[in-house]
Amino acid sequence: MFAIIPAGGxxxxxxxxxxxxxxxxxxxxxxxxxxMVRATVERLAPVSAGGVVVTGVAHAPAVTxxxxxxxxxxxAEPSPRDSMAAIGLAAAVLHERHGDVVVxxxxxxxxxxxxxxxxxxxxxxxxxxxxxxxxxxxxSPTEPSSAFxxxxxxxxxxxxxxxxxxxxxxxxxxxxxxAAYLGSGRHLWNAGMFVVxxxxxxxxxxxxxxxxxxxxxxxxxxxxxxxxxDALAATWPRLDRMVIDRALAxxxxxxxxxxxxxxxxxxxxxxxxxxxxxxxxxxxxxTVGADGAWVRATRPVAVVGIPGAVxxxxxxxxxxxxxxxxxxxxxxxxxxxxxxxxxx
Amino acid sequence: MFAIIPAGGxxxxxxxxxxxxxxxxxxxxxxxxxxMVRATVERLAPVSAGGVVVTGVAHAPAVTxxxxxxxxxxxAEPSPRDSMAAIGLAAAVLHERHGDVVVxxxxxxxxxxxxxxxxxxxxxxxxxxxxxxxxxxxxSPTEPSSAFxxxxxxxxxxxxxxxxxxxxxxxxxxxxxxAAYLGSGRHLWNAGMFVVxxxxxxxxxxxxxxxxxxxxxxxxxxxxxxxxxDALAATWPRLDRMVIDRALAxxxxxxxxxxxxxxxxxxxxxxxxxxxxxxxxxxxxxTVGADGAWVRATRPVAVVGIPGAVxxxxxxxxxxxxxxxxxxxxxxxxxxxxxxxxxx
Numbered sequence: 001m002f003a004i005i006p007a008g009g010x011x012x013x014x015x016x017x018x019x020x021x022x023x024x025x026x027x028x029x030x031x032x033x034x035x036m037v038r039a040t041v042e043r044l045a046p047v048s049a050g051g052v053v054v055t056g057v058a059h060a061p062a063v064t065x066x067x068x069x070x071x072x073x074x075x076a077e078p079s080p081r082d083s084m085a086a087i088g089l090a091a092a093v094l095h096e097r098h099g100d101v102v103v104x105x106x107x108x109x110x111x112x113x114x115x116x117x118x119x120x121x122x123x124x125x126x127x128x129x130x131x132x133x134x135x136x137x138x139x140s141p142t143e144p145s146s147a148f149x150x151x152x153x154x155x156x157x158x159x160x161x162x163x164x165x166x167x168x169x170x171x172x173x174x175x176x177x178x179a180a181y182l183g184s185g186r187h188l189w190n191a192g193m194f195v196v197x198x199x200x201x202x203x204x205x206x207x208x209x210x211x212x213x214x215x216x217x218x219x220x221x222x223x224x225x226x227x228x229x230d231a232l233a234a235t236w237p238r239l240d241r242m243v244i245d246r247a248l249a250x251x252x253x254x255x256x257x258x259x260x261x262x263x264x265x266x267x268x269x270x271x272x273x274x275x276x277x278x279x280x281x282x283x284x285x286x287t288v289g290a291d292g293a294w295v296r297a298t299r300p301v302a303v304v305g306i307p308g309a310v311x312x313x314x315x316x317x318x319x320x321x322x323x324x325x326x327x328x329x330x331x332x333x334x335x336x337x338x339x340x341x342x343x344x
Numbered sequence: 345m346f347a348i349i350p351a352g353g354x355x356x357x358x359x360x361x362x363x364x365x366x367x368x369x370x371x372x373x374x375x376x377x378x379x380m381v382r383a384t385v386e387r388l389a390p391v392s393a394g395g396v397v398v399t400g401v402a403h404a405p406a407v408t409x410x411x412x413x414x415x416x417x418x419x420a421e422p423s424p425r426d427s428m429a430a431i432g433l434a435a436a437v438l439h440e441r442h443g444d445v446v447v448x449x450x451x452x453x454x455x456x457x458x459x460x461x462x463x464x465x466x467x468x469x470x471x472x473x474x475x476x477x478x479x480x481x482x483x484s485p486t487e488p489s490s491a492f493x494x495x496x497x498x499x500x501x502x503x504x505x506x507x508x509x510x511x512x513x514x515x516x517x518x519x520x521x522x523a524a525y526l527g528s529g530r531h532l533w534n535a536g537m538f539v540v541x542x543x544x545x546x547x548x549x550x551x552x553x554x555x556x557x558x559x560x561x562x563x564x565x566x567x568x569x570x571x572x573x574d575a576l577a578a579t580w581p582r583l584d585r586m587v588i589d590r591a592l593a594x595x596x597x598x599x600x601x602x603x604x605x606x607x608x609x610x611x612x613x614x615x616x617x618x619x620x621x622x623x624x625x626x627x628x629x630x631t632v633g634a635d636g637a638w639v640r641a642t643r644p645v646a647v648v649g650i651p652g653a654v655x656x657x658x659x660x661x662x663x664x665x666x667x668x669x670x671x672x673x674x675x676x677x678x679x680x681x682x683x684x685x686x687x688x
Contacts, residue, residue: 302676305669325649332646
């Protein structure tokens with residue numbers, strides 16, 4: 001399998017740690033000494049024959065620096081065209097180079113604590129993908145979250161394939177549905193992982209999104225030639241913006257073309273400070289009536305009377321919220337205007 | 345009237361602004377460019393013939409600096425002996441110098457927004473004090489606070505004296521009693537102001553606390569002589585520690601010896617961040633679901649999902665609390681041990 005790692009998205013719910021110039025995938029959120037994109041690449045190394053990170057042109061130098069010594073290739077997108085174009089470009093390039101091979105796409109800014117379980121799931125997904133399915137990896141819900149997409153599992157695939165057909169995908173259900181899914185045993189969180197043969201992916205694109213397909217194939221053919229820059233300039237700005245879930249996974253699931261491998265692997269999208277607090281230690285804070293407070297600061301912090309408080313200090317800003325409100329941090333970034341615009 | 349201003353007490357509910365080395369009376373909490381002790385001295389100037397600030401020996405140089413040009417005398421206590429000894433020492437010194445004159449004691453770290461009302465109340469209290477009463481100034485409650493002492497007013501003094509007898513003092517009533525007092529029309533907040541003739545004060549001390557009286561008189565006699573230092577060394581450490589409310593005001597009130605002048609003068613003891621927030625502007629903060637947030641910081645602060653949040657940044661610490669919890673900040677200081685002890 002070749003790994004494809006789209007690295008986009010600022011992660012604005014993690015402001016002030018995340019910035020347009022320092023997006024989430026370049027941060028070391030867990031405190032393990034590595035950026036998330038490097039941790040992702042290192043996690044995939046045992047189960048991949050090589051990797052491609054697709055990122056914005058502005059971040060390509062930083063990503064290249066973070067990945068020094070890994071041998072992973074960095075593809076710079078001239079402008080953001082969303083995940084379908086990013087993954088499709090890498091798939092088209094790999095298809096030209098290696099033929100109809102299995103690729104797996106994985107977000108650059110998620111956390112997986114049980115790497116052995118992850119590796120086993122990837123190997124199972126690779127077998128299913130080789131047999132022709134677009135294969136995702138889903139993880140059992142641990143809370144009735146409305147922040148994630150859900151996958152409903154159907155019948156088992158024929159042995160020895162260790163997965164099930166996907167009945168359907170559902171984006172961010174309301175609280176009542178999320179609660180029902182939590183106990184159903186049939187619903188998994190969509191962890192944003194897709195394993196598929198390049199031929200399957202490109203054929204499905206040709207059928208469902210022919211203009212995008214043609215553009216990506218043209219770029220794939222030109223990529224390793226002197227014509228790359230011209231092809232990018234001519235083609236990239238005209239590609240449709242779609243996410244892979246909507247563009248491929250949902251339509252293919254309607255005709256039995258998508259499979260899922262369930263894997264309890266300690267996955268987290270570490271999407272807000274509640275998730276960060278669950279994973280990363282807090283330096284000691286002086287707390288009075290503030291159980292569960294989580295702090296990231298360079299100076300001593302005291303919290304009084306705010307259970308689950310979150311305090312984040314950077315050299316140029318301070319954020320104060322609670323673990324329960326941490327999804328709303330995104331709204332702060334929208335309000336950084338005028339003299340505060342430099343903090344975005 | 346001679347003004348006596350005891351300046352003691354760190355104000356630890358205002359940590360991290362207040363420190364043992366930077367007590368509340370040396371801070372500019374309202375942002376008007378003056379420390380509280382200087383604002384107090386300047387507020388008293390129009391109604392006093394001179395003033396004495398009594399403070400700890402460690403703070404005497406700073407207080408002297410803050411009061412440059414005011415002509416106010418600074419008396420340094422060798423060690424803290426509480427308000428009765430501090431006020432009594434100043435009264436004994438002034439009695440030696442000027443005879444049986446009216447003195448008024450006022451805390452060094454309170455705020456009064458309506459100075460005209462305050463001056464009128466002081467002048468009324470001075471007349472009553474000249475007639476022999478220990479006279480306090482009380483302010484109408486504006487909320488059912490359990491954080492203040494209360495004064496119950498009784499019958500009016502004979503005209504033309506503009507005050508009433510004090511029936512009794514009550515320290516920090518519970519919430520139900522405080523709520524009842526709010527609407528009674530008979531209860532006032534004890535603003536910690538006492539106006540009295542030095543002779544009345546010293547005679548009452550001689551009767552109720554003879555050892556303390558004798559020590560203070562001895563110090564008063566020695567003060568303006570070469571024997572001051574010897575007298576302080578011999579006498580000060582053996583003085584009883586008492587607060588003036590308990591030592592004089594309460595016992596004298598039982599026999600009709602205490603009067604009160606009601607005055608609505610915008611008084612605040614500015615004792616916690618809730619009170620500071622009511623008086624001092626907050627620099628703009630980015631708030632999402634955090635109405636009433638109050639901030640004192642040198643960098644931009646964002647608050648998400650914590651109505652009434654209080655965020656205070658100093659070069660060496662950050663405090664996060666709410667206006668409702670701000671009384672509990674005091675407990676933080678008790679927990680500043682080990683490597684954090686320097687933050688006290």
